[in-house]
Amino acid sequence: MSWYKPADVGFAARRLLGDIGAAARLFMRLLALAGPAFRRFGLVRDQVHFLGNYSLAIIAVSGLFVGFVLALQGYYILQRYGSAEALGMMVALSLLRELGPVVTALLFAGRAGTSLTAEIGLMRAGEQLSAMEMMAVDPVRRILAPRFWAGIIVLPLLTAIFNAVGIMGGWGVGVLMIGIDPGSFWSQMQGGVDVWQDVGNGVVKSVVFGFTVTFVALLQGYNARPTPEGVSRATTRTVVMASLAVLALDFVLTAMMFSI
Amino acid sequence: MQRSKNDVWVGLFVLLGAVALLFLALQSANLLSMSFQSRYRVTAKFDNIGGLKPKAAIKSSGVVVGRVESITFDDKVYQAVVTLALDERFLFPKDSSIKILTSGLLGEQYIGIEAGADDKNLVAGDAIGTTQSAVVLENLISQFLYSKAEEGPAKPATAGNKK
Numbered sequence: 205m206s207w208y209k210p211a212d213v214g215f216a217a218r219r220l221l222g223d224i225g226a227a228a229r230l231f232m233r234l235l236a237l238a239g240p241a242f243r244r245f246g247l248v249r250d251q252v253h254f255l256g257n258y259s260l261a262i263i264a265v266s267g268l269f270v271g272f273v274l275a276l277q278g279y280y281i282l283q284r285y286g287s288a289e290a291l292g293m294m295v296a297l298s299l300l301r302e303l304g305p306v307v308t309a310l311l312f313a314g315r316a317g318t319s320l321t322a323e324i325g326l327m328r329a330g331e332q333l334s335a336m337e338m339m340a341v342d343p344v345r346r347i348l349a350p351r352f353w354a355g356i357i358v359l360p361l362l363t364a365i366f367n368a369v370g371i372m373g374g375w376g377v378g379v380l381m382i383g384i385d386p387g388s389f390w391s392q393m394q395g396g397v398d399v400w401q402d403v404g405n406g407v408v409k410s411v412v413f414g415f416t417v418t419f420v421a422l423l424q425g426y427n428a429r430p431t432p433e434g435v436s437r438a439t440t441r442t443v444v445m446a447s448l449a450v451l452a453l454d455f456v457l458t459a460m461m462f463s464i
Numbered sequence: 465m466q467r468s469k470n471d472v473w474v475g476l477f478v479l480l481g482a483v484a485l486l487f488l489a490l491q492s493a494n495l496l497s498m499s500f501q502s503r504y505r506v507t508a509k510f511d512n513i514g515g516l517k518p519k520a521a522i523k524s525s526g527v528v529v530g531r532v533e534s535i536t537f538d539d540k541v542y543q544a545v546v547t548l549a550l551d552e553r554f555l556f557p558k559d560s561s562i563k564i565l566t567s568g569l570l571g572e573q574y575i576g577i578e579a580g581a582d583d584k585n586l587v588a589g590d591a592i593g594t595t596q597s598a599v600v601l602e603n604l605i606s607q608f609l610y611s612k613a614e615e616g617p618a619k620p621a622t623a624g625n626k627k
Contacts, residue, residue: 246468253470256477296492361481368484371492390491397492398519407485 227423230344234419237349244350251354255316259362262315263308267366270303271295271373278374279382288382292389293396295374300397300406301462304367306454309413312359313446317421320351321442324425325435348422355418356411363410405461412457413450420446503549504588505533508562513544514573514598516564521574522548523565529554532575548575550586557582563596573598 206212241248278294324347327333333343371393379386397403421442428438513535522530530550538545550556559580566573586592 249474250468250470252477253474257473260477260480300488300492357478361478361484364481364484364488368487371488393492399489403485403488403492 223427226427230348230423230426231419233344234349234352234422237345238353240345241349241353247346247350248354248357251351252358255312255320255351255354256358256361259312259315259358260365262311263362263366264369266307266311267304267369268373270307270366271299271370271375272377274298274303274370275374275377275382279378279384288384289388290392290396291378291384292374292391292393295378296371296393296397297402299367299370299374300402302454302458304363304370305406305409305413306450308363308366308410309359309417309450310447312355312362312413313417313421313443313450316355316358317417317442317446318439320355320418320421321425321428321439322435324348324351324422325428325430325438328426328428329430329432329435331430348426352418352422355421356414359414359417360407360410363406363413367406405457408461409454409457412453416449416453417446420449502552503530504552504586506548506550506586506588506590506592508546508548508592508595509538509541509543510546510564510595510597511543512597512600513546514564514600516546516573516575516598520572522550522562522577523574524554524556524577524579529577546575548592555585556580558584558586558590559594560586560592561594561596562592564598566599 336343378384424438424442520532521528533547533549557580559582562577565576
């Protein structure tokens with residue numbers, strides 16, 4: 205395999221195109237399997253429980269600390285310009301627009317995406333997926349689709365919880381610790397935050413990230429080489445690719461949503 | 465569909481997410497205060513709108529009575545045209561005057577509306593005649609400097625001008 209041999213370059217390019225095509229085909233199948241997945245809702249429910257409830261602690265604690273830090277840092281900067289009352293607006297806007305969706309998606313990739321990849325990769329390594337196919341059970345329908353749709357349900361909810369806890373954290377530091385007037389904290393926030401422009405776009409972002417992270421995790425697990433090393437590589441790739449995809453998509457989405 | 469103990473926990477999780485979303489919508493974005501009442505639109509022309517933005521508040525005696533809907537430029541008279549959406553509950557005389565004010569020293573700008581004395585009220589599509597533009601800091605400073613220059617030690621110069 206070397207770059208100067210045309211045959212090798214062609215082989216690599218073909219394989220890359222084939223991978224992209226296979227990934228796109230899997231994505232379309234997962235989208236089309238929304239109906240069957242929700243008709244057997246027990247499977248989706250169990251995955252929501254696994255992905256959502258178990259991620260709740262890390263999301264809530266991270267949100268709280270992010271809110272704390274935002275309030276502290278924001279206060280020091282805003283106070284220089286004599287507008288410390290705008291702290292509420294600053295905390296709320298930075299959480300709702302950027303930090304909430306992005307940090308939640310990154311944490312979700314680390315906390316839930318890896319476990320999805322490892323689980324499916326081990327099913328592949330243990331030939332459970334092949335066994336299901338032998339029994340005429342479609343693993344994409346039975347295993348992947350419920351996890352996919354559960355991830356898409358879970359991430360927006362986690363983002364909302366992250367934002368709400370973060371705003372309460374900012375309130376705790378800003379109002380209780382620093383002593384900003386609570387009335388102006390909330391009224392500045394309510395004056396500066398728009399329901400559709402800020403809250404709504406944050407939800408749209410988190411749904412897109414839900415698709416991205418869950419799909420990357422499932423794809424890596426499904427395509428993992430059936431060896432212990434292959435599963436560990438797939439898990440690493442999930443975190444790397446999901447994080448990069450989230451950050452890049454965030455830029456694109458922000459440019460589309462907030463450009464004037 | 466069989467029930468399992470997961471149901472309760474998943475339900476709790478979804479409920480928590482919904483409550484968080486509701487909190488964001490109500491407490492931080494203040495959805496309830498957005499009035500869904502019908503509004504009537506009037507226009508006004510300004511020489512200079514300063515930093516006025518769409519959605520800025522329109523206040524009368526400090527009470528919000530509407531929002532700025534849109535701001536455009538009229539290249540016939542070279543003035544900014546501001547469309548105001550006023551709450552249907554509040555009626556103002558036809559000769560009311562409006563000016564662009566600033567909340568606080570460097571706060572955001574809003575429109576203040578002062579009631580006139582006319583018997584007839586503004587209706588949708590009317591144009592408000594009496595407007596006062598935003599205060600532009602540079603103009604203010606240069607005015608101040610000119611007046612200072614006139615009253616200061618420049619008296620001989622003004623005396624010279626009289627000749």
